[in-house]
Amino acid sequence: xxxxxxxxxxxxxxxxxxxxxxxxxxxxxxxxxxxxxxxxxxxxxxxxxxxxxxxxxxxxxxxxxxxxxxxxxxxxxxxxxxxxxxxxxxxxxxxxxxxxxxxxxxxxxxxxxxxxxxxxxxxxxxxxxxxxxxxxxxxxxxxxxxxxxxxxxxxxxxxxxxxxxxxxxxxxxxxxxxxxxxxxxxx
Amino acid sequence: xxxxxxxxxxxxxxxxxxxxxxxxxxxxxxxxxxxxxxxxxxxxxxxxxxxxxxxxxxxxxxxxxxxxxxxxxxxxxxxxxxxxxxxxxxxxxxxxxxxxxxxxxxxxxxxxxxxxxxxxxxxxxxxxxxxxxxxxxxxxxxxxxxxxxxxxxxxxxxxxxxxxxxxxxxxxxxxxxxxxxxxxxxxxxxxxxxxxxxxxxxxxxxxxxxxxxxxxxxxxxxxxxxxxxxxxxxxxxxxxxxxxxxxxxxxxxxxxxxxxxxxxxxxxxxxxxxxxxxxxxxxxxxxxxxxxxxxxxxxxxxxxxxxxxxxxxxxxxxxxxxxxxxxxxxxxxxxxxxxxxxxxxxxxxxxxxxxxxxxxxxxxxxxxxxxxxxxxxxxxxxxxxxxxxxxxxxxxxxxxxxxxxxxxxxxxxxxxxxxxxxxxxxxxxxxxxxxxxxxxxxxxxxxxxxxxxxxxxxxxxxxxxxxxxxxxxxxxxxxxxxxxxxxxxxxxxxxxxxxxxxxxxxxxxxxxxxxxxxxxxxxxxxxxxxxxxxxx
Ligand code: SF4
Ligand code: SF4
Ligand code: SF4
Ligand code: SF4
Numbered sequence: 001x002x003x004x005x006x007x008x009x010x011x012x013x014x015x016x017x018x019x020x021x022x023x024x025x026x027x028x029x030x031x032x033x034x035x036x037x038x039x040x041x042x043x044x045x046x047x048x049x050x051x052x053x054x055x056x057x058x059x060x061x062x063x064x065x066x067x068x069x070x071x072x073x074x075x076x077x078x079x080x081x082x083x084x085x086x087x088x089x090x091x092x093x094x095x096x097x098x099x100x101x102x103x104x105x106x107x108x109x110x111x112x113x114x115x116x117x118x119x120x121x122x123x124x125x126x127x128x129x130x131x132x133x134x135x136x137x138x139x140x141x142x143x144x145x146x147x148x149x150x151x152x153x154x155x156x157x158x159x160x161x162x163x164x165x166x167x168x169x170x171x172x173x174x175x176x177x178x179x180x181x182x183x184x185x186x187x
Numbered sequence: 188x189x190x191x192x193x194x195x196x197x198x199x200x201x202x203x204x205x206x207x208x209x210x211x212x213x214x215x216x217x218x219x220x221x222x223x224x225x226x227x228x229x230x231x232x233x234x235x236x237x238x239x240x241x242x243x244x245x246x247x248x249x250x251x252x253x254x255x256x257x258x259x260x261x262x263x264x265x266x267x268x269x270x271x272x273x274x275x276x277x278x279x280x281x282x283x284x285x286x287x288x289x290x291x292x293x294x295x296x297x298x299x300x301x302x303x304x305x306x307x308x309x310x311x312x313x314x315x316x317x318x319x320x321x322x323x324x325x326x327x328x329x330x331x332x333x334x335x336x337x338x339x340x341x342x343x344x345x346x347x348x349x350x351x352x353x354x355x356x357x358x359x360x361x362x363x364x365x366x367x368x369x370x371x372x373x374x375x376x377x378x379x380x381x382x383x384x385x386x387x388x389x390x391x392x393x394x395x396x397x398x399x400x401x402x403x404x405x406x407x408x409x410x411x412x413x414x415x416x417x418x419x420x421x422x423x424x425x426x427x428x429x430x431x432x433x434x435x436x437x438x439x440x441x442x443x444x445x446x447x448x449x450x451x452x453x454x455x456x457x458x459x460x461x462x463x464x465x466x467x468x469x470x471x472x473x474x475x476x477x478x479x480x481x482x483x484x485x486x487x488x489x490x491x492x493x494x495x496x497x498x499x500x501x502x503x504x505x506x507x508x509x510x511x512x513x514x515x516x517x518x519x520x521x522x523x524x525x526x527x528x529x530x531x532x533x534x535x536x537x538x539x540x541x542x543x544x545x546x547x548x549x550x551x552x553x554x555x556x557x558x559x560x561x562x563x564x565x566x567x568x569x570x571x572x573x574x575x576x577x578x579x580x581x582x583x584x585x586x587x588x589x590x591x592x593x594x595x596x597x598x599x600x601x602x603x604x605x606x607x608x609x610x611x612x613x614x615x616x617x618x619x620x621x622x623x624x625x626x627x628x629x630x631x632x633x634x635x636x637x638x639x640x641x642x643x644x645x646x647x648x649x650x651x652x653x654x655x656x657x658x659x660x661x662x663x664x665x666x667x668x669x670x671x672x673x674x675x676x677x678x679x680x681x682x683x684x685x686x687x688x689x690x691x692x693x694x695x696x697x698x699x700x701x702x703x704x705x706x707x708x709x710x711x712x713x714x715x716x717x718x719x720x721x722x723x
Contacts, residue, residue: 045644047651055651126650145647170291170636173629 006103014096036064042082047125048147050099053126073099074146087103105161107144115159120150120159191444195354195397198424201444201568203437205579206429207612209364209532210405212558216487217367221375221496224511230272230298230502231543233285234259234331237339242266246296250277254508255307255478258296261328267341268309268331270478271298272500274305284324286505286528286545290538309476315386323390323473330472331479331546336369336462337435339547342469345459356442357384357466359400359407360433362424363530368483369463371496373400373407376467377414381525383466384421386473391459396421397442398463403428431610435460437579449606456474465548484548486512489555499544505551506540514553527552531559532611574613574623577650584613584623591626596634604630 040060051071053059063069069083070092077094084091094101109120109129116134121127128144129138139150139159151159166172226696229494235241242259243266244361252271259268275298283295315323328343334628336358357380373380384396398415400408402425426432426441436447437462445456453460461469464482471477480501487494492513499508505526527534528542530550544551552559583602590598607627614623 032472040648043644045647045651047647056648057651076680110359125463125654126647127654128650143646143650144642145643152240166289166291168287168289168291171287171291172632172636172637173625 001138034064036060039063039083042075042086043072044075044079044145046145046147047073048145048149050064050074052098068092068095070095071098073101076101104164105148106141106142106144106164107146107148107150108160108162109137109139110158110160111136112139113156115156117155119153119155123149123153125149192353194708195443198422199444200424200426201441203432203440203579204581204586205612206437207577208412208428208429209430209615211428212365212487213367213370213403216485216494216496217366217370219495221371221483221498224497224499224503224508225501226273226300226302226304226500227507228300228352229504230275230279230300230500231283231504231541232258232269232272232296232298233543234269234294234503235285236269236501236545236547237267237333237341239341239344240264240266241294242268244280244296246277246280246677248277248280251275251301252277252298253305253307255309255480257331265328265344267328267333267502268478268614269296270331271307271478272480272502273298273300274303275300284536284539284542286542286548288535288538289512295543309478311475312473315473316389320390320392323386326476327390327472330468330477332465332468332472333479333546334462335464335468335482335546335549336433337547339545342461342465345461346387346390348452348454348459351457352391352454352459353395354443355384355388355391355393355396356438356453356458356460357387357396357398357463358433358438358460359398359404359463360438362401362428362430362433363532363550364430365487365552366485366530367487368485368496368549370407372402372467372483373404373463374410374704377407377410379470379590380463380466381411381414381418382474383468383470385418386469387461387466388420393459394420397424398422399424399426399438399442401426401428401432430612431579431590431608434579434608434610436608437452446636449603451573479546482544482546482548484544485550486553487550488553489558490515490553499548502543503547504541504543505537508544509550509553525554525559525561529556532615533609538594562622563620565621568617568619568621571618573616573618577612577616579610579612580608582607584617587630588621588623588626591630592699594630594633596630599630600634604634607631 008061040057043056043060045056047055049055050073051059053062059067059072065082068088069122070080072079073094075138080094081091088135114136116136118131118133118137120137121129121131125147126143126145128140129137129150130140146161148161151161223225234244243262244258245260246258251274252258253274253410254271255270257268259266261268277296278299279297281294282292283297284290285293285295312318318326324343324347327346328341332342333339333402334342334345359373360368361367384398388396398411398421400411400423404620407422408425415421415423424442426438429670430443431437439445439447439453439456439458443456443458445458447453447456468479469483472479481498482501483496484499485496486508491509492515494512497508497512505528526537526540528537528551529535531552531554534550535554567589568585571584572585578584580603587599587602587604587607604627608625609628611624614621617623700706
């Protein structure tokens, strides 16, 4: 008899815990954060394709599958270091086969020369160019990632890549020194 | 009433950690009354003189303007306007040097004065209590009032934060050496400052204001003590002389014992703080309808013949101001004369003297090299710990310096770099002459930049994905359209055949055959011609 009671009690307990655990597994599920997302979050999202893949996400997938981490010139050394950290591998210098690290640039269309062919619109990976057939086109500067992809297709070569200007609010305090100290007593 | 509130009411003064006692040297400039600077011939008004978005331009080159006329407007992004400092003609609008340590340019409006100094019509207000809070705030914003003591945060924006307030604190501490602009203003215009404080209390919906003055300004204290008995809702607090007791968080700690949380605002602990100069400007804006077009500037230093305080129209160039004060450049031609905007602790050296005085300019300091030795060679940190002892924010300056040099930005954020008020106390005591604050400013700028890049990358990713989706959708739609068209064609054909008519397909075949025949004939003709040509 006691054996039966024990079995029943244990059975009920097992069922109860099972239910609780099952409920918890559904209710408190941790959204998985696949490695590809984490890698993608570190890439600069310039979508330029210099890494040899059609955009940052494909490259993130390639890294997750074991590709080298030093193929992204827009990200430069900082991105390589961050990727090395994430993947637990040694950081290495940028693979120059894919290009050199450069200052940040933004595309500018010389608007009076634009013939309205729409070729640049089709090339822009982030839809940062505004225009319509036979109308003058222009670049929405703050959406432009500086990927360079619109320059080549332009039949009249009216797109320039110009460095992002330094303004007082994005200036990096590149001073030799600032005189914030040095009130010495002389009185 | 809790014990803490009782202590605040009783006038208890707490302390804050760290702090230093640099030589004050305020007596050079604070003994003479504020003088009105004669009008310059030309004014340069930068459209950005505060923190936040800039207003849209309201004038074009060639326009005539009057003193106090708005040059930019509030507009949709709730910007802070700037006003013409005197009457005259707008002679240029474009990039010009601004008062910024970088020496970079920004949009400035140049005004050639006509010398008449005619004023725009202002609407004085007899009874401000009849206006709503929103109307008063709008008036303050339209007058272009920004915090005159620090970073120039728009005053209306600060007051618009709606949360229960225990006290309004009026900051007349002015702890930085040399500067005496607020000191003189308090001595000479205590009544207007009190009027402004009452307006601020009314707008903030707050019961009580504490006016804080540092103990080294007995005349200013006396000026307020004489008036305050008539104002039960205002109380004077004298704080001991120590740098930087005028820092927002430090002063709050001194007066209330409360600590503003890391990266928080005073309003999080039920307080709001305004500078005495701001209270004065608010009184002008509300009572007289006068926008912020002039301020008190201390001009001092060994190489100034006539140190003192001056009412300076905003937009006056530093060169003009120094000319009037008898500027004697350093005799030794090997050494360049430094002109510092702000005080010796928190100011910066001007790139040149053609930059204008702006809303936040409280001092122009022209020191000799004896009184303010030029920055010396940086040596290695000897880990003496002096910097940590004086840091009012209880940070570890030495640690942060190593981290900043190593560009370890995560580490810096863990060390609460953003709590650093850039007071310069650490650099002042550092025996190794390390320009510590410079490293912090640089690191802060870098961290902000990284955050901006990150946000931009996020947007780029979204746009990229949205585009991919759109392309995919368009492709599907195209295929769908083709499929539908093909179906419709087939159906029409089947129907036509069923009705016994010509199969349209036959017509097409016939047309193709005709075209082929024509081509062949043409080719034959061409070949024949060629042959004839060859024969000749
Ligand atoms: S090179 Fe870098 S920025 Fe360009 S697509 Fe590849 S990962 Fe993106
Ligand atoms: S505008 Fe040109 S450079 Fe800028 S993101 Fe588009 S394609 Fe790239
Ligand atoms: S500058 Fe920053 S780190 Fe140095 S003492 Fe002041 S608050 Fe502390
Ligand atoms: S005061 Fe200067 S030398 Fe001393 S620990 Fe701080 S940074 Fe190093």
